[in-house]
Every structure is written in C-alpha cells, then in structure tokens.
Amino acid sequence: MVEKNSEPSAQERAGRPFPVSWDQFHRDCRALTWRLNEVGPFHAVIAITRGGLVPAAIVARELGLRVIDTVCVASYDHDKQGDLKVLKGISEQTAKLGGGTGKGLLIVDDLVDTGKTGKLVRELLPDAHFATVYAKPKGRPLVDTFITEVSQDTWIFFPWDTALSFQPPIRDGAA
Numbered sequence: 001m002v003e004k005n006s007e008p009s010a011q012e013r014a015g016r017p018f019p020v021s022w023d024q025f026h027r028d029c030r031a032l033t034w035r036l037n038e039v040g041p042f043h044a045v046i047a048i049t050r051g052g053l054v055p056a057a058i059v060a061r062e063l064g065l066r067v068i069d070t071v072c073v074a075s076y077d078h079d080k081q082g083d084l085k086v087l088k089g090i091s092e093q094t095a096k097l098g099g100g101t102g103k104g105l106l107i108v109d110d111l112v113d114t115g116k117t118g119k120l121v122r123e124l125l126p127d128a129h130f131a132t133v134y135a136k137p138k139g140r141p142l143v144d145t146f147i148t149e150v151s152q153d154t155w156i157f158f159p160w161d162t163a164l165s166f167q168p169p170i171r172d173g174a175a
C-alpha cells in the first residue's frame, strides 16, 4: 500500500485563498511600475523564473526596457518548498551592466512568501533593486518595492495556474 504523505503543503498551511485574475494582475503590475519609475532608471530587468516572467514582461514594457535576463530558481514543487537550486544565473553581459554587484538592475518576481528565494537572489546581486507584486510578512523585509501585502496564511492563486470553473450558489452551501 502506498502511504500518503500526511505533511500539509505550503498551500494547505496557508489556508486562505486569494485568487488573482489576469486583469487584476495586469493592473497590479502597472501600479508596481508607477513606483519603480520613481526609483530608476534601470539598465535591465531580471525575472526570477518562472513566476517573475509575466510581471517582468509588463514592467519592462512600461519602463521601455528591452534587456531582459533570467535567474532560474527551483524551489516549490507545486506547493511544497524543497531545497533551493539556482539552475541558471544571469549572463556575463547583464552582470557587466550591473558592475558585478547588480547596481542599476531590476529584479522582478511575482511574490515573496518565506523570503528564501528573494534572499538567495539578493546574495547573487546585492546592489540590485528587488521588486515583487505581492508580499507576505516573512519575505517583506527583503523587497525594495511591492504593491500588495497579504497575510502569511494567504495562498495566492495566479491566473496562469488557474481556470474559470462553476461555483455552486452560496444558498446551496458553497464556501
């Protein structure tokens, strides 16, 4: 018999769902860019994959930046966080733009939760500006600019991870 792993996932521990639509996400990214526009100029945008790719595209479009690089990090397997692995760092060319420490570079991710991913990337590029769309309290001190804070027990459902589905009427016992 296959035993079920009884440890709750990060999502189960979080409990409180916070679904975000494409429209809402786009508006939040634009709001983030208004703030970043006061901080820049930046030489390049660095997306923390994969969640940072969508906000990085929107922010880069709004700021008129065309140099976009990635730091590829793997940590959560769906909703369980394992060891962090940097699968790919930034290119030599982008590193040069940031003078080796990331000065003038803009790192973008969708959110900070425990802050583990943000901490790792900050160690790679200590002088870069780190922006996320959403922040939970544990990760918040690592972020320079963000738009919306949600409680630590909230799980954010991003539009690329979800689909529209039928909901039973509240009268019939919907949550």
Ligand SMILES: O=P(O)(O)OC[C@H]1O[C@H](OP(=O)(O)OP(=O)(O)O)[C@H](O)[C@@H]1O
Pocket: 048, 049, 050, 051, 052, 073, 074, 075, 076, 077, 078, 081, 109, 110, 111, 112, 113, 114, 115, 116, 117, 118, 139
């Ligand atoms: O602050 P932390 O606790 O480290 O969590 C935040 C990170 O977790 C998610 O990425 P994930 O590792 O799930 O990969 P993905 O972006 O490829 O979905 C999210 O996109 C952040 O990068």
Ligand code: HPA
Pocket: 076, 111, 113, 154, 155, 156, 157, 158
């Ligand atoms: O709240 C979250 N939502 C989606 N992915 C995540 N990865 C860490 N925390 C979250």
Ligand SMILES: [Mg+2]
Pocket: 048, 049, 050, 051, 052, 109, 117
């Ligand atoms: Mg991510």
